[in-house]
Amino acid sequence: MSVHFKKLALIGIGLIGSSIALAARRQGLVEVISIATRRQETLDEARELGLGDIYTLDAAEAVRGADLVILCAPVGAYAALAAAIGPHMEPGAILSDVGSVKEHVVRVVGPHVPQGVSFIPGHPIAGTEHSGPSAGFAELFAGRWCVLTPTQGVPQADTDKLVSFWQAMGSMVECMDAAHHDMVLAITSHIPHLVAYNIVGTVADLEAATQSEVIKFSASGFRDFTRIAASDPVMWRDVFLTNKDAVLEMLGRFSEDLSVLQRAVRNGDGAALETMFTRTRAIRRSIIDAGQETAAPDFGRPHETPPTPDVPFVREHGGGDDA
Amino acid sequence: MSVHFKKLALIGIGLIGSSIALAARRQGLVEVISIATRRQETLDEARELGLGDIYTLDAAEAVRGADLVILCAPVGAYAALAAAIGPHMEPGAILSDVGSVKEHVVRVVGPHVPQGVSFIPGHPIAGTEHSGPSAGFAELFAGRWCVLTPTQGVPQADTDKLVSFWQAMGSMVECMDAAHHDMVLAITSHIPHLVAYNIVGTVADLEAATQSEVIKFSASGFRDFTRIAASDPVMWRDVFLTNKDAVLEMLGRFSEDLSVLQRAVRNGDGAALETMFTRTRAIRRSIIDAGQETAAPDFGRPHETPPTPDVPFVREHGGGDDA
Numbered sequence: 001m002s003v004h005f006k007k008l009a010l011i012g013i014g015l016i017g018s019s020i021a022l023a024a025r026r027q028g029l030v031e032v033i034s035i036a037t038r039r040q041e042t043l044d045e046a047r048e049l050g051l052g053d054i055y056t057l058d059a060a061e062a063v064r065g066a067d068l069v070i071l072c073a074p075v076g077a078y079a080a081l082a083a084a085i086g087p088h089m090e091p092g093a094i095l096s097d098v099g100s101v102k103e104h105v106v107r108v109v110g111p112h113v114p115q116g117v118s119f120i121p122g123h124p125i126a127g128t129e130h131s132g133p134s135a136g137f138a139e140l141f142a143g144r145w146c147v148l149t150p151t152q153g154v155p156q157a158d159t160d161k162l163v164s165f166w167q168a169m170g171s172m173v174e175c176m177d178a179a180h181h182d183m184v185l186a187i188t189s190h191i192p193h194l195v196a197y198n199i200v201g202t203v204a205d206l207e208a209a210t211q212s213e214v215i216k217f218s219a220s221g222f223r224d225f226t227r228i229a230a231s232d233p234v235m236w237r238d239v240f241l242t243n244k245d246a247v248l249e250m251l252g253r254f255s256e257d258l259s260v261l262q263r264a265v266r267n268g269d270g271a272a273l274e275t276m277f278t279r280t281r282a283i284r285r286s287i288i289d290a291g292q293e294t295a296a297p298d299f300g301r302p303h304e305t306p307p308t309p310d311v312p313f314v315r316e317h318g319g320g321d322d323a
Numbered sequence: 324m325s326v327h328f329k330k331l332a333l334i335g336i337g338l339i340g341s342s343i344a345l346a347a348r349r350q351g352l353v354e355v356i357s358i359a360t361r362r363q364e365t366l367d368e369a370r371e372l373g374l375g376d377i378y379t380l381d382a383a384e385a386v387r388g389a390d391l392v393i394l395c396a397p398v399g400a401y402a403a404l405a406a407a408i409g410p411h412m413e414p415g416a417i418l419s420d421v422g423s424v425k426e427h428v429v430r431v432v433g434p435h436v437p438q439g440v441s442f443i444p445g446h447p448i449a450g451t452e453h454s455g456p457s458a459g460f461a462e463l464f465a466g467r468w469c470v471l472t473p474t475q476g477v478p479q480a481d482t483d484k485l486v487s488f489w490q491a492m493g494s495m496v497e498c499m500d501a502a503h504h505d506m507v508l509a510i511t512s513h514i515p516h517l518v519a520y521n522i523v524g525t526v527a528d529l530e531a532a533t534q535s536e537v538i539k540f541s542a543s544g545f546r547d548f549t550r551i552a553a554s555d556p557v558m559w560r561d562v563f564l565t566n567k568d569a570v571l572e573m574l575g576r577f578s579e580d581l582s583v584l585q586r587a588v589r590n591g592d593g594a595a596l597e598t599m600f601t602r603t604r605a606i607r608r609s610i611i612d613a614g615q616e617t618a619a620p621d622f623g624r625p626h627e628t629p630p631t632p633d634v635p636f637v638r639e640h641g642g643g644d645d646a
Binding site for chain 1: 423458470516518522539542548549551552553563564580593596600602604610613621623625
């Protein structure tokens with residue numbers, strides 16, 4: 001299966017777009033990369049980083065002659081972008097994207113896809129809390145899943161080619177229905193982000209004195225939430241605007257479960273709490289076994305070395321050090 | 324300030340107890356370490372790891388002649404332990420602990436502390452999701468805060484000595500009121516853990532087919548929660564049983580805030596969502612600036628390298644690799 005494309009057009013060049021540019025180049029998957037952005041500043045940054053070959057503020061120009069077009073902009077911009085590029089796409093080209101929701105993308109982009117273009121929405125399940133063209137790196141997709149949701153009538157050969165493209169960048173690929181994707185991602189991704197944003201927001205509302213203490217003592221759990229809550233705000237706004245039904249459904253389950261836990265706390269029901277806290281360990285074990293997480297304590301976060309023993313008060317007293 | 328102790332008694336030897344044993348040894352802070360556990364199996368494990376000098380199933384025996392006693396067992400065991408060791412503690416000794424709640428500890432341990440013993444509850448804000456004697460390491464406390472909540476009538480010299488002990492193991496130390504500690508920790512630690520346990524629990528209730536997909540695609544946010552929700556269940560049960568008021572108060576705020584977010588999702592209020600998602604970034608920045616977190620993307624989690632470009636389908640097509 002050939003995974004070589006003559007011209008890859010990346011519409012948007014944030015964390016994901018820039019990582020695709022770097023990975024596709026490194027793996028020799030494309031001849032030419034054209035990059036389109038909305039803002040001049042982002043385009044200049046991409047050019048300075050040497051991410052592509054052609055740089056333009058005009059998405060329609062970027063897709064001309066491209067045999068692979070990937071939308072890497074916030075999902076909220078897709079409808080306008082699709083309307084702009086649709087008439088300029090080449091027959092035989094593949095159109096894909098990297099958005100975190102898929103049904104909405106099919107709904108708003110689909111009508112603009114011309115005859116002869118294969119529309120295969122995608123979602124690489126990879127990322128960090130950093131954003132922008134300089135946040136990308138070629139290893140981002142390695143060992144991570146990429147979900148593709150091919151639309152009706154797309155030739156199997158085109159789907160296979162896009163699958164190979166992602167595999168060549170290190171991804172594992174799974175094809176599924178767009179609605180199913182949105183439901184699974186609501187619980188694995190959207191609700192965790194909503195909850196993280198929420199708890200960090202609760203802290204942001206505390207009076208200043210308490211807030212500074214929360215920051216000081218954040219290593220006790222809170223800081224993990226702040227990483228997730230530092231993700232790109234515009235991207236996440238669009239996720240919640242466009243996957244409303246699945247998010248509200250899963251949020252309902254979450255809230256019901258939280259009420260049960262809250263009642264156990266209020267009633268001092270130790271047995272219920274311990275049962276609840278025990279069964280969750282198995283799920284982490286499964287994730288580590290599935291290769292989706294490191295088994296190192298604390299995510300392998302670096303730990304400082306304590307001061308060496310030859311500080312005055314220790315020298316003063318000597319003995320007991322068996323190190 | 325001398326930080327040298329003749330005999331340190333550790334009552335309980337899990338992640339925190341074993342880390343104290345290793346750090347205190349390495350820094351030369353103690354001559355003899357006696358270790359008491361409830362279970363023979365844990366005691367044998369501690370002995371095999373060489374964590375101490377004296378090993379016993381009898382806490383009262385462990386504290387005999389000790390000038391520093393630290394309770395490192397689950398908080399739920401404190402009342403019985405305090406009753407057992409109280410009559411055997413030496414005048415002039417310091418009694419401390421490492422529990423995640425402090426008012427409750429003062430309440431249940433305080434009455435058993437004999438005249439002449441300085442009771443200074445403590446809480447090292449450090450840990451990983453792993454537990455047991457083999458989980459400990461000497462660097463655990465380096466650069467982390469330790470809160471002490473000295474009780475009334477304790478000589479300042481004793482407090483200073485315990486402060487120096489923790490500092491020598493690498494901690495930064497802050498003294499505060501027990502009730503204030505419990506309120507701050509409710510939001511930085513207890514609520515994040517409750518929420519993490521809850522969301523992992525919601526997943527545990529999904530039908531098996533969906534659950535396996537959640538595990539597969541967990542890298543999208545969910546896996547961070549599973550780390551927190553893999554913490555010691557008995558320890559966390561006791562936290563929620565003993566810091567009920569502060570937890571319920573902060574959980575109330577969290578739930579109110581979540582309702583506001585939920586309404587914004589339901590109403591499609593993009594402006595409100597974006598504002599909410601933007602202000603949370605500053606809090607993470609403060610935590611990184613305060614030295615309580617790594618600035619590396621994704622906590623510095625290891626990223627795999629994608630396959631090298633010389634796989635067949637790439638060789639077949641050549642060109643375009645500027646790496």
